[in-house]
Amino acid sequence: MRNPRRGFTVVEVLVALILASMVLVLIWKFFWGEQRRFAMDQNRLTGLQGAMLLDEYLSWDLERIALFLSEPGRTQFTLNRPVEIVTPGRLDFRMFAEEAGNSLDIPTVAVSYRHEPSTGRVIRSVDGKDRTFLSLLAEDVQFLSRSVAVKPPASGTSYEFTFGQKVEMHYVKYLLTCYSGVARDMPEARRKPQDRVTLVGAVALPFRSDRAYHPYWRTARSELLSNL
Amino acid sequence: MAILVVAMAVLPLIQSGTSIHKRSYLTEYHVIASLRARTLLNFVSSMDFDLVHQYLARSGGTSGAEIVIEDFFESGELEFLFAAPSNHYRKKIENFSHVLLGRPIGNDMLRIEVVVNWRIPGERRDTPHEYRLATLLQRPEFTASNRVPTGSVR
Numbered sequence: 001m002r003n004p005r006r007g008f009t010v011v012e013v014l015v016a017l018i019l020a021s022m023v024l025v026l027i028w029k030f031f032w033g034e035q036r037r038f039a040m041d042q043n044r045l046t047g048l049q050g051a052m053l054l055d056e057y058l059s060w061d062l063e064r065i066a067l068f069l070s071e072p073g074r075t076q077f078t079l080n081r082p083v084e085i086v087t088p089g090r091l092d093f094r095m096f097a098e099e100a101g102n103s104l105d106i107p108t109v110a111v112s113y114r115h116e117p118s119t120g121r122v123i124r125s126v127d128g129k130d131r132t133f134l135s136l137l138a139e140d141v142q143f144l145s146r147s148v149a150v151k152p153p154a155s156g157t158s159y160e161f162t163f164g165q166k167v168e169m170h171y172v173k174y175l176l177t178c179y180s181g182v183a184r185d186m187p188e189a190r191r192k193p194q195d196r197v198t199l200v201g202a203v204a205l206p207f208r209s210d211r212a213y214h215p216y217w218r219t220a221r222s223e224l225l226s227n228l
Numbered sequence: 229m230a231i232l233v234v235a236m237a238v239l240p241l242i243q244s245g246t247s248i249h250k251r252s253y254l255t256e257y258h259v260i261a262s263l264r265a266r267t268l269l270n271f272v273s274s275m276d277f278d279l280v281h282q283y284l285a286r287s288g289g290t291s292g293a294e295i296v297i298e299d300f301f302e303s304g305e306l307e308f309l310f311a312a313p314s315n316h317y318r319k320k321i322e323n324f325s326h327v328l329l330g331r332p333i334g335n336d337m338l339r340i341e342v343v344v345n346w347r348i349p350g351e352r353r354d355t356p357h358e359y360r361l362a363t364l365l366q367r368p369e370f371t372a373s374n375r376v377p378t379g380s381v382r
Contacts, residue, residue: 041252198317204274
C-alpha cells in the first residue's frame with residue numbers, strides 16, 4: 001500500500017528538474033529566436049522604407065538633371081557628362097535650380113548622393129547642404145551609370161529622327177544592401193542570407209525637358225531656340 | 229496538464245511572430261514589385277515621346293487596344309537592370325515577371341501601364357500577386373530628338 005506521507009526520491013526530483021530545465025531552455029531558445037526574427041523583420045521594413053525614400057528622391061532629382069546646359073556666349077547646347085560616379089557609393093550631378101533665372105545662364109545646383117560606410121548613413125547634398133536619410137542604415141550602396149542603345153521597332157525600320165543617329169538612354173542604377181540590427185554587429189561568417197535585404201532600382205535620365213520639369217527654363221529656352 | 233497550459237500560453241505568441249514574419253516578407257516582395265513597376269514606367273516615360281508613340285502607332289495601337297511593349301533595349305539590358313550579385317536576392321527576383329502595355333490617345337498622349345506578377349515560395353495561393361501602375365504621358369514641348377543638335381550621348 002502506498003504511504004501518503006512518502007516524499008519524492010532524489011531520482012524523481014532530479015528527473016523533474018532535468019525535464020523542467022529542458023522545457024525552460026526550449027522556451028528561452030524560442031523567445032530568443034522570436035526576438036531575433038522580430039528585430040530582423042523590423043529592420044527589414046525600416047530598410048525597405050528607407051530604400052523607397054531614396055528611390056523617390058533620386059527620381060525627383062534626376063528628372064531635373066541639367067543635361068542640356070548652355071555655355072555663356074554660345075548659342076549651341078552642349079551635352080555635359082550627365083552623372084559622375086566619384087566612388088561606387090557616391091553619385092554627383094547638377095540639376096536645375098528652383099530659383100528663377102532670366103539669363104542664358106540657366107541656374108543649376110550641385111547634387112550629391114553618398115554612402116558613409118562607417119555610419120551606414122546615406123546623405124543627399126544639394127548645393128553643399130547635407131540631408132541624411134534617417135530611416136536608412138545601409139551596409140552597402142552602389143551607384144552605376146549606364147548608357148544603352150534603344151532597340152529599333154520590330155519592323156526593321158529605323159525611328160524617324162531629325163538627326164539620324166543611334167538612340168541611347170542614360171540611366172543610373174543603384175544597389176542597396178541593409179542588414180538587420182542583430183546581424184549588423186556580427187562577423188560576416190555568422191550572418192545569414194535572410195538577414196540581408198537587397199534592393200535594386202534604376203532611374204532613367206529624361207530625353208525630354210519642358211516647363212513641367214523646369215519651370216524657370218522657359219525664358220532662357222525661348223531665347224536659345226530662336227538662335228538655333 | 230502543465231505542458232498544456234504552457235502550450236496554450238505560447239501558441240498565440242507563435243502565431244503572432246509567424247504573422248509578423250509573413251507580413252514583412254509580403255511587404256518586401258511588394259516593395260520589390262513596386263520598384264520594378266516604377267523603374268519600368270520611369271524608363272518608358274523618360275524615352276523620347278515620339279519614339280514610343282511611333283512604336284505603338286506602328287504596332288496597331290491606334291485602334292484603342294493595349295499593345296505589349298517588348299524589350300526596348302538592345303542586348304537584354306532589362307535583365308541587367310534588375311540584377312544584383314546577391315544569390316538570395318536573385319532567387320527572389322526569379323519569382324517576378326512583368327508586362328508593359330501602352331496605348332496612344334490621340335497624337336499627343338500615351339497611356340502606359342505596367343503589370344508585375346510574383347509568387348512567394350511556399351505560399352499556398354492559386355493566383356500570383358499582382359501590382360499595376362499606370363501613367364499618362366503628354367507630348368513634351370521640347371525633346372532631345374527633335375530640336376537639339378547634340379552628338380552621341382555615350
